[in-house]
Amino acid sequence: MTDATRAEVCVIACAEAFRGDGEILASAFGTIPAIGVRLARATFAPDLLLTDGEAQLMRGTWAVDAPADGVVEGWSPFRRIFDLVWHGKRHAMMIPVQIDRYGNTNISALGDHARPKVQLIGVRGAPGNTVTHPVSYWVPKHAPRAFVPRVDLVSGVGHDSAAAAGTGARRYHDLRRVVTNLAVFDFAPEGGAMRLRSVHPGVTVDEVRAATGFPLVIEGEVPETRLPTEEELRLIRDVLDPRGRRDEEVPA
């Protein structure tokens, strides 16, 4: 067990974000979250619904870089996904380019929106996701340029923004976890600021502080992120990611 790599610890941390979710659509972006969510379903969260990346809901357990292999259990083209998004039975793990202290995230553009210094992909579904169903985030490179004091524009709604926007925004606002290559965070119930929950083995709290561009809530002794079990390691290495794509996202 002690030979688990950093990428494998990140897989576990992402999987843990979906523990206890029950029968909902789990949507994970990025390689390690995709491995994590499949691991969760194959072990402690068997009721999760997953798509094949297109329009089918699929049962089964298949490699992250291979076509979906399993039993089709439903049809979910984009508009039906939007129905589930707004209905609330979904938990998405998204990849922000910027994230701030209160969980506001940006994937749209850097700089002035009228003439961005760097145009990114656009807000996509982040505004709707964050005010209608649980959302977590995955940041493969934890650094001050990602963990900023204030995002340039708000794609995903953080706690302060939701509070300011009224009950319409707050009613179903539910930010869960932030998992990075260094640590795991949630948000303090009082004030909604980002809170350090665990550091990955080999990472110090000071390293996390130094890589974060805003003050973190840190309560007492910070535990280490749990390691994968033997069975989880076998699933990751032999079934879910036999070609080691996880190491491309988080190098050892």
Place this chain on the structure above:
Amino acid sequence: MTGKQMSAREVVGRLRSGMTIGIGGWAVRRKPMALVREILRSDLTDLTIVSYGGPDVGLLCAAGKVRKLVFGFVTLDSVPLDPHFRAARQRGEIEVAEYDEGMLQWGLYAAGLRLPFLPTRAGLGSSVSSGNPELRTVADPYGSGDELIAMPAIPLDAALVHMNRADVHGNAQFLGPDPYFDDLFCLAAEQAFVSCERIVPTAELTAQAHPATLVLKRLVVDGVVEAPGGAHFTSCVPDYDVDTQALHDYAASAASPEAWAEFRREYLSGGAEHARDAEARTA
């Protein structure tokens, strides 16, 4: 019942500079590229484009056709960011109205239902609302206390979509995994034009496929264009997949004016013949 078959050139002849044009498909999936190429060859300009954006948006931006983009994202999927769209944005050349992708659906749906708006939570608390002074909220009239965004209708002057099959009357069919929002684009439009891989007799549409695949009804379609390979270089599953080489050549063509000229020569100037070549290559 009259036939509505026309050429891509005739479709573009029905468009005018300054129009608001919705483009169907999703990112690099089932974009009406034959019709987009025809716009590139035309003198149309000053367009407002509404799209779940892929290379349709980047190409029109690079060609200087776009005044304003109404969008939720622009991506090439395996290439996450479209360099032509980025360049236009970073030079400040185009105006944008940026929405959550579900809000875009809501705006098209509202227009299709002839409603001024539809309420939603999406956008609340985000820069979508704070960055768009035209966006308004409405109070729940039934007393929950929630203020919701009134997503305004997005009426279109014209919609352009690409389907797998159609008949000459405008009944059109998707055979791939997802209809995307093509029917809503057509419903929201004054005039809707569908290109397709093959025009077939009406009876053939349901000979093998369930009638539920007929997502476009002729009463919302004004013109039908037979354009084999007409989504190239985006995908039109199951007829063909994305042309990865062309996609990467497209992305690389933003590097310099010379590269862009080369790309145009290679992929955009061939017209229908080129589309057929493309179909052969992707078959």
